[in-house]
Amino acid sequence: MTLAGKRILLIIGGGIAAYKSLDLIRRLRERGASVSPVMTRAAEQFVTPLSVSALAGEEVHRDLFDLTKEAEMGHIQLSRVADLVVVAPATADLMAKMAAGQASDLATTLLMATDTPVMIAPAMNVRMWDHPATQRNLSTLTGDGISVVGPNDGDMACGEYGPGRMAEPLEIVAAVERALASGPLVGRRILVTSGPTHEPIDPVRYIANRSSGAQGTAIAQALRDLGADVVFVTGPADVARPEGVEVIEVESAQQMYDAVMGCLPVDVGVFAAAVADWRVKSASGSKIKKQAGALPVLEFAENPDILATVSQMGEGRPGLVVGFAAETDDVVAHATAKRARKRCDWIVANDVSPDTGIMGGSENSVILISAAGAEHWPRAPKQEVARKLAARIADALGGDAR
Template sequence: MLAGKRILLIIGGGIAAYKGLDLIRRLRERGASVTPVLTRAATEFVTPLSVSALAGEKVYTDLFDLTDEAEMGHIQLSRVADLVVVAPATADLMAKMAGGHANDLASTLLMATDTPVMIAPAMNVRMWDHPATQRNLATLKFDGVRVVGPNEGDMACGEYGPGRMAEPLEIVAAIKAALTDGPLKDKRVLVTSGPTHEPIDPVRYIANRSSGAQGTAIAESLRDLGAEVIFVTGPATAARPDGVTVVEVETAREMREAVMASLPVDAGVFAAAVADWRVDGAGASKIKKVAGKLPSLSFVENPDILAEVSQLAEGRPQLVVGFAAETDDVVTHATAKRVRKGCDWIVANDVRPETGIMGGSENAVVLISADGAEDWPRMGKRDVARRLAERIAAALL
């Protein structure tokens, strides 16, 4: 899929720059050519010689190299690629991109290009969470820049949280999706997945049996049709899909915040099994067992994410797809839910234990729309995902 594709890879100045070496190797294994550009800071982490040896190409570092200007001006360099990839995209590089700065080779190339751009952010968790970075991220997304990652994990600085650059193979998958001339090319789709965990105290929580497998399969199918996918997932057991932007959350309220921050999108697929209620005032300490007494728990409603997005006055996705896991009167309950929530489609299924669907590898769904109920035969969850993705693509044409 990448054979003959030309990638302009801008390596920013962060500790994650070392992953750029593996990314070059992975891209070339798949037949792509890579033209590398290093920022001045990047040369403190990887050497131009090592990058050039892996890429099999000259490394560009200086905007004012007259020889390079005679051979290939920075305008030409910015436009001969099929995709411009910035990995790692540091907070500084993101700020330059969002502000339209052009004071070195990398930022000038990014300003001069008319080629699609993808970034793989990497920075300290505090820098990632900073309001300025989040404003810049929103600006870049609005400008059409594709984003892969960041992931959550241990940092080189010793902290933990979101900010780790996506792994090279994740970036390769995202590049494949970006260069796929599928029916969802240039479309942004949000997918929610998995359960939510609502704390009772620091060691106990309320949850459900959702594995997240169907949500992962949907995200992968949408990606394979060329969509840019934002995948917001609760603590699911299913593997996270490669080549998409993964946002990890735990509670319904965290999922709601992540969903709203991901807008605007062309379509939203709300496959997550979000808890309807949470404990009012979850304990800060573990609730101790007292002989002869039961703990008293009171509950409050969680935000209704599907209804909120479906009923947005501004910024509503063109297509909103909800899910309904039912144990009786599946079509009746799902049809009423679609009307009540205000979404376009509901994907309903029967999750009684004897069906083996909740947490299993197969699904049997009914697609509810304004036109009525459409029964799909029982099939693997990946097959359900592919069929749903194709229907979404047709609806967005």
């Protein structure tokens, strides 16, 4: 996703995590954003204005009482020309001042004067983060409409471990992208499942399939690019996870089922994962040893049917449920029957016979099965198929999804 033409007012608080602000500036500018940096006096103890200015390509703002700028109401102008105000790191002290409505320096005055959305990335010692005063301040800030990214669990500069570590720059960038997203799916929450599942036989063996997760990942990215808030539940796939979406990692079909149920309600469910139909009923807790003249006997049990469960929900059912059908013969007939059996709205079907090269490949050729019938799409890169599907979802949400 691009941030071209977007202006970020970045307020850097005084904490050791301020060093991450340098990479954050670089990452934002990589995506086309311009960054106006503001530093508190405490921040200058951790990173230099010269470094910040060099990376931002703009002057660092530091003083509230700058006679030249204030003659032009500089701090008011600064606070209102940005598309988003980001405070990173947001220290305990800075959060407390924000919650109390103080305007004692340039940073806090800007925050009081702005009519632009504000996002904070807290960073502090775990005890400070857990302190009731900080939690009260956090509640006040979120109640005022300020969005929060992080903090994460991790090692602290002080040697302690726990929540309080500032979110990584790419996490903050992803949150910025979501905050500034535009497109027909803005305000829509969409669930996408992807990848294979692994069903354990014993601690070293499992049942799986050849899904790479590439198509599900491409769909999540395409929906994100149209402005959707995407939650991405993935099995152990080969491909990199999409940026700018909420990622939930699972392994087995049961874990994926539990994760999906925990994500509801959503506006749309896109079930692209290749979920194993069966699991070993009683997986061994230790490695099954080879025995001469004897083969192990595996008893199977059926896995939960995620698509059917969500499709047949009453209250809380997504407005649009999209399933996938990977077939090797009679694709349209089998996919049409699956749509009727599962009671989902659409089925995206494809032929995954070995000679097609689709399973695990870079291209796909799909047939969209809906109440209107079967619509054949030409073979194309999976990213293009994903964009076409995302556009159809956006169109469907504008009218009757069925």
